[in-house]
Amino acid sequence: MTEMRRPLIAGNWKMHLTLAESAALARTVRTDLKETAVAEVVLAPPFTALSVVAQELAGSPVQLAAQDVFWELQGAYTGAISPRMLQDVGCRYVIIGHSERRQYFGETDATVNRKIKAVLTVGLQPMMCIGETLAQREAEETLAVITSQLTGGLADLLPEEINRLVIAYEPVWAIGTGRTATPEQAQEVHSFIRQLLAKQVRPDIAYGLRLLYGGSVTPDNIKVLAQAPDIDGALVGGASLKADSFLKIAALGN
């Protein structure tokens, strides 16, 4: 991270927690987050808990995110949630293209692109996720996969629109496995992403964008990860479900 970019720590609760558990966790994070915290802190509860978590976070600096969205603003799309609904409930960010969405729900770079565009139309900020599988890494395809996910996901977006994004690099083999990418492995990909954006979008935008790392982030590894020059924070899964571990990560391990 550099002083130019404010670090961001986001907790992705995935398909966990009841309403009561969500409210309690949000309340503890809000209450116990140090006023001096350097990082911007974001919580992404499941859709059902967005409203109660929004109430808990009202008036606090902790921001709300959704874990997914549909690309239409309204209509006959049974089961879907629109960008306008997320704006209405108080979200600032929307996670788009998480590898679990790609793996289990058929998400592609094309659908990621549609969702990013829809989210931008209502003024929310997409957190776009990219990352290679273990087979792709072992076949030395990591940078090619990252290039095509970025190019496809960001297709036809204006530089000013890309400027509103946060990008999360999550190697699929590190998610929920306890197997974190080393800071060197993560930094290599983060630096590649920034250089690619500098070339394909604009250098000033590339250097201002926050690039998060995700995959088995814990209170023990966040400090070293966050010290890497192109890692600007983390998207945290498992360790975000307990207030004490999440708050230690939010303090960047300090």
Ligand SMILES: O=C[C@H](O)COP(=O)(O)O
């Ligand atoms: O969105 C979060 C990531 O998928 C990381 O999950 P994890 O911290 O449980 O490995």
